[in-house]
Structures are given as C-alpha cells and as structure tokens.
Amino acid sequence: MDGYLGIVVIVVVVALVAAGGLFLLFKPGGKTAPPVEPPETLPLPEEKEKRPAAAPEDEQGATTTVPPPAPAVEVKPEPVVEVPPPSAGRMVRLRSRLARSQSSFGRGLLELLSRDRLDDEVWEEIEESLITADVGVAPTQAMVEELRTKVKVLGSRTPVEARKLLREQLLAQINPDLDRTLHVAKHGERPAVVLVVGVNGTGKTTTTGKLARSLVGDGKKVVLGAADTFRAAAAEQLQTWGDRVGAEVVRGPEGGDPASVAFEATAKGMDDKVDVVIVDTAGRLHTKTGLMDELGKVKRVIEKKATVDEVLLVLDATTGQNGMRQAQVFAEVVNITGIALTKLDGTAKGGIVISVQRELGVPVKLVGLGEGPDDLAPFDPEVFVDALLGDE
Template identity: 50%
Template sequence: MGLFGSFLSKFSKSKATIEDLEQFREILISSDIGVKITEEILELVKREKSEELSTAIANSLKSKLISSSRAINLSTVGPTVVLIVGVNGTGKTTSAAKLANYYAKSGKKVLLVAADTFRAAAVAQLQTWGERIGVEVLSGSSNSDPAAIAFDGAKRAKDEGFDLLIIDTAGRLHTKSNLMDELGKIQRVIEKVTPVNEILFVLDGTTGQNGIKQAETFAASVKLTGLMVTKLDGSTKGGIAIATEAALQVPLKYVGFGEAIDDLAPFDGDGYITELLT
C-alpha cells in the first residue's frame, strides 16, 4: 500500500477523528511533502465527502506539479550537453552513469566527462561505470581545472559526432560561493563550443527540506532545467518529489529507485501520485 493509502482507505469508511488527523499529519510531514501541502491535504480531509476524498487529494497534488516538459531537451544539431550538478553524497556520479546508460541503450552515442577532478574516487567511480555500460569516459589529471576538462569534452563530442555529452561536475557545498561560481565558469567555457542543453540538479530523496534549500541555492547560481531525485526506493520519504518541484518550479525529469545501473526512470507524475494514494 502507498504512503497515504491506509489512511485514505480508513477515511473512506468513516469520518476522520481529531486523533486520525494528527496521525495523518505526522505521516505527511515525515514524508517530506512540506508543511504547506500537508495543511492543504488535511483541509481536504475535513471538508470533502469520503467517497470523493482520494480524487480531491490527487487533483490537489497534481496541481503542485508544473506543466513543463519532463523530456531531456535533445539537440537537433551537434551534441546534447547535460551538466549534472549537486552536493557530494547525493548519488550524483551514479546518476550521471545511469543517465548515460539509459541513452546508450536507446542507441545514442554517449560521452561521459569526469569533471570532478578534485575527488579521485569520483573519477574512478565514473570510469568503472563507463567500462560496465560500454560508454567512453573522458578525464583529466588529478586536481586539473574542471572547466578545462569540460571544454575538452565539449570539443571532442562536437568533433567526433557524439549524440550526448554528460558532464559530472564536482560535488559542492551550496554554502561555498567560490565553488558555485565555478559552475558558471564551466557552463561559459562549454558554450564557447556548443550550447548547454540541460543542467540537472541531483537531489537525495532522503534529505528532506534541507535538500530543497540546497537546490534553491544552486538555482540562484545557474539556471537549473531539471531535477533528478535519488533514493526514492524508500517510500517513507515519497513526498519529496512533489515538495521539490512545487518549491523550485523546475521539472523533475528522472528518479532513481535503487542501486542497479538500470534503476533510473523518467518521472511519471500521475503514476507517482496514484502510488502514493493507493
């Protein structure tokens, strides 16, 4: 049963008591859906007829999701360039590899760039993923300029006819302005060669409202075009997808729901909400 399903099933049979509402509030808050949306849902529980409640809540949640396209903005001329950004520990590098695998399996010629040059482990991790999925990984020497390796990747992707260039940028604390400025530099350098089509922020689905604050800070430095939420295999935090999109007004494009390389899927808003409510 979905995150909210047991309570909605109960409410469909009898009027919610004050104790029921408090328990449901705790469930909603713990799901990371946010205080504002929690209170809106509780108002629906109090107001709607029991047989219409699930539909009313589903419509309310759908209204929080934006109508922008969730598809990657694929380039018609030259490579599609995707920057993967976020803080360390969110599954950023693995998400870059999963995205590369997703498109490689659909027949695209993909180049991965390891621009997290200050973390040898991140470069090695991406190289290992690349070998497993049959995707080439471009990397520079340790501590080299991330913008320089990103530039080399863009030039190579354009010159050698790659369909997709996915750049794993260095994980950075959203509180460090110099690191945030570096992201802007990477984007400017790449765009000397070819446009950047997507900047995807990777959000750890278990970090809750702090993750949303991180994303908001990133959005102030670079124009985020989409979100990737990882670790959604734990249903207790399932509300974070709606809360993040509602807060940022940036479309959630992919969700990671496990550790395997194929555990990445385009976000299906209607399916996600149905799963929460049933």
Template identity: 55%
Template sequence: MGIFSRKKNEEKVIKTKSSFGSNLLNIFSRANLDEAAWQEIEDTLILADVGVKTTKEIILELKQNPVLKSAHSAEDGKQVLKDQLVKSLESTNRELNLNAKPSVIMMVGINGTGKTTSVGKLTNLLTKQGKKCVLGAADTFRAAASQQLQTWGQKSAVEVVVGEENSEPSSVAFNAVQKGLSVSADVVLIDTAGRLHTKNALMDELGKVKRVIEKHATVTEILLVIDATTGQNGLIQARVFTEAVEVTGIVLTKLDGSAKGGIVIAVQKELNIPVKFVGIGESIDDLVAFDPNDFVEGLLN
C-alpha cells in the first residue's frame, strides 16, 4: 500500500473528457479486425496524442495477441484493449520517494502548467498523511508567485520561505532547506520559476538550484508539471527538462479538461518517466496519485 492509498469507497476514478476510449471500444467490439480496422485504431491513437512511435508499438503488440487473430466476442476484445493500455502504463517507481529527512521535492515546468498550484495540492496530500512540510518560493521572477504559494501554505498550515523579488532562486531554496532542517521537517517542497524549455540559461539555473540544495539535503524527487491539454508539446518539454535535471516523475495537470488523454501513455512509454500524480479539478483535493487501472477504467467506461 502506498502513501496515498485510499479505501475503495473513497477512491476517485480518473476520468477525462476523452472520446478516444469509446472510439477504440467500438472498434474492438467487432468480431474481426481487418486492415481497415487497424488503420482506424492507429488514427484514433495518434489523434489522441499517444504519438506515432508509441502507437506503432501498441498496435504491433495487439496484432500478436491470439484473441484478436480470430473471431472474438466484444467482451474479449475490450479486455485485450484494457490489458494492453494498462501494460503501456506499467512502472516500477511510481511511489513518491520520501526516504531522506528532509526529502526535498523540486517542482519544475513551464509557465501556465499549474506548477505552483500543484505544489499546494501535493502539500495538502502530504500533510494529510502526517508529513511535516516546509515550502520554498524559489519562483522569484513572477511577482505573484510567492503570494500564491503563501496562500497555499496557509491552507495546509505549513511554513513558506520567501525571498526578495528577483533574488537568486538558489538562495531561497537554500533558506527553505535550512528552515526544514531546523524544524525537523519531513519534506521540503521547492517551487521553481516557470521557464521556457527553449531558454538554455533558465534551464541551467535548475541545475544550480539542485546543486545548492544537495550540499545540505537530498533531492529525492524532481517532478515535472505538464499541462495535459498541450498534447505532444508536453513530450518535447519533458525531453528538454530531463536533459537539464533528472526528472523522476510527471505531474499531469488539467487532465479533466483534456479532450484526448493519450498524452499520459506517450509520456510514460516514450520517456520512461512515470506519471506520479494527475490534476483532475480545481479543488485542493483534486490532485491524486496516478493509478493506471483507474485511468484506463475511466477512459473506457
């Protein structure tokens, strides 16, 4: 059982506004799949932001499934599809690594993805599990960022370390870690400045923040926040951020507003970076630990 496991009647099934799940179900319900059907499947997956490379891999595996090689019931076809999608989302390291004290979590991403909001919601999850948290407002370039993070901190009754506007992000991160050490915090969450993945200097700064932190504590997680509605651009962001720092997991926001949802599969399969949390609404409780079975169930029902 993971840190964010919930009783069955309390679990939220992750649902999107996606139509691609129902489209696939309709195709797989056919007794026989001919080449035209396989082309429909390929088109549907690509349009849903699964990506060309991942789509071809999924189809190759599906074609080798003995159930689909001959006439089959609609129920059997649906089960094969469900199993394949869940398999595409397999990961051995989806749990949040909180093995250090304090464990430092850096949140990174471009502007507008919901990064600061995700810091606040993740703090809410952690404090509900009895973890003592400190927040660091290392986004010193956006005037409202520190105030926004302080508001989130108040909601979970945790201390927020802020710096002067335009001060060095690494110095704020350092001060947050020092505060975490002094109060015996379990987790220090660092909200970094939103940056364009095309700006090398800003990307290099992330590495500096990490190096400064690790002189005094352990960065156990670097979570990249991606807006699900950006589709394949999210993949590009993830690749570039991974080159700057070792991204350990993805927080996928606005999944409730995505008309596609296939980006979840694309990020996981193409980059081998686990989706650890998903944002499914505006409430403070609407950041949930990602569960492949729940996601696929919501997608296909």
C-alpha cells in the first residue's frame, strides 16, 4: 500500500511540473518557441521568384528544381559578299531602258526631219523639241542651223538619210572625242582618290556605292569614306553598300569634321594598299561660301596624303535646268573632272547630257539607268544616240 501511494505522489509531481512549464511557455511576454526547421532549406526571396511555378516531379515523387533557360544571344549573320559584274558593256545591256524613256524625243525629231517639205514652221517645231528635251538654247540653234544647211545640199531625203543627219548632229554636240576615262589607277603604292560631290537627293551616296561596286567588279580593292557626316543615313547607306562587296568603310561621329573622315579614309587606303578611295561628301547648299570652305578643306586635307584624281559631280537628270544651276554652283566651288548623271532612264529630257557638258566644259562619265545595284554604267555617246533615235 505504501509503495502504491509513492507511485501516485511521483505521477502528481511530474504532472504539476509539466503544467508549470506550459504556463511559463504561453504566458504573456514569454519566449516564442523556436521554429521547426523543415527538412530542406527554404530558398531566398529572390531565388523563389526565379523558380518556375510548377516544378516537375521525378519517379519517386520528389520535386526537382529546373534551372532557368539561358538568355538568347542574338547572332548577326555575316554579310554575304557579292561578286559584281564588270563595268564593260553595261550601257549596251541597259540600252533598252534608255530607249524606252528617250524614244519619243528621237522619233519625234525623225518624223519632223523626214517630211517632204521643211518650211519655217517645221524647223520651229524641231527647235522646240530640242529645247524641251533640255538640249539648251545655244546647242539647239547650232544643230538646227547645221541641219538646215545639210538638208539644202541633199535636197530630197529618205528616212534613212534623215536619221543619219540627225545622228551626226547629236553626236557632234555630245562630242564623242572627250576623254571619258575614269581615272582610278594607283600611283605606285598610293591609291587613286575619287571625290563625289552633289546636292543631297540627287543620288550622290547611292552613286558612290554603285561606283564602288562597279570598281570591285573590275577587280579593284576599294575603301569608302563617309564624309557626309551631317546625315546619319548617308553613313549607314554607304556601310550597306560596302558590306555587300567587302569594301572597308571609314566613318566619323555624326556632325563631325568631314575633312577628318576623308583624311582617315585616305590613310586607311594607303595602309591597306587598296586601288581606289572613294569619298562621299555633304551636299548642303545653304551658302556658296560655306560649301566652298568645306569642300576646299576636304580636298586640301586629302592632298596631304594622296592626289585627288577625280571630282565627280552627281546630277539628277530629271531636274533639268534646276540641275544645271546646281552644277554651276559646284563648278565654281571645286574643280570638277566628270559628271555622273543619275535617273537618265526616268526622263525624256536626255538633251541634258549635251547642255551640262557645254555649260561645265567637262564630260559625262557615268550614267544611272535604273534602281538596281549594277545600273550605273560608263557613258557611251554612240549607244546613247542610237537609243534616242531607236532602231533603223
């Protein structure tokens, strides 16, 4: 009995001790029980955000962590370097485009000249046709006077003879004896330098790119200088042309010094031992003085390194007499050696070839006959006149 009472006393004491512990634990101001650690460490907040919303489970049912996908890296494809066709024979291949735009002018003249009776009224029509085609007043008067003299000598004329007369006169005015060679031969270790000038909007930068393409097609190595720093689009456009044919393009900061870019392009051409450096210049015409200073500086800076072999003036054939006025301003500013006439296939006023040569005293060396990359061709007077007059 005594032993039983002892056990009961022990149980009561243990119960009282346990109850006292719980009272201390949960009374106000008491210490909070430490949190129970889960079997695995919880992720930090930032890690939790990166974890996918629903992780897959493995075969045992345990959740597995899927690493986030690696960020995509944009890889720019290398530009495909094209092999352009050579410049020789281009104008012959493009003759049909020229004929489509010029045939009404040439055939109209032939129809007038083939009439049985050529009175003053007909000669006035011939003169008007030539002036309308932008041949210019002085060249038109010279042609009409010469034609009247020869018609009197011939008397009656067949259509073939009329065509021959007109062809002779047009060729004489265009002057096939002018040197239309593009001077792009190296000077020993130094490259030839071509300066391209003209008003923005005439196709100046495009012509620069097409010229580079044409020279690469002729087997020459080319460096391009984007010295039109006042138009960001000009440098980007030139870069695209250069990338297509593997030509290095030297650029400067937007609004930077054009002469500095021209100098660096020339230096790059010399270092790389290229054949030709082509420098595209700005085409602003705010004031003649500003233009003169800028182009003069570009030319002087280039000549510290090399010789400027060509200064090509780019003109838009569709602008007619407006283009002539622009040409005269540039001719006063810089010593032009040749003309590149763009969009000749887009106008029936092919007579501008005659008037611009007469006004500036320099030959048309290149013509643009379409929008394609290989539509810039060396100018051939005979092919041009035959396109004007159509087939015999």
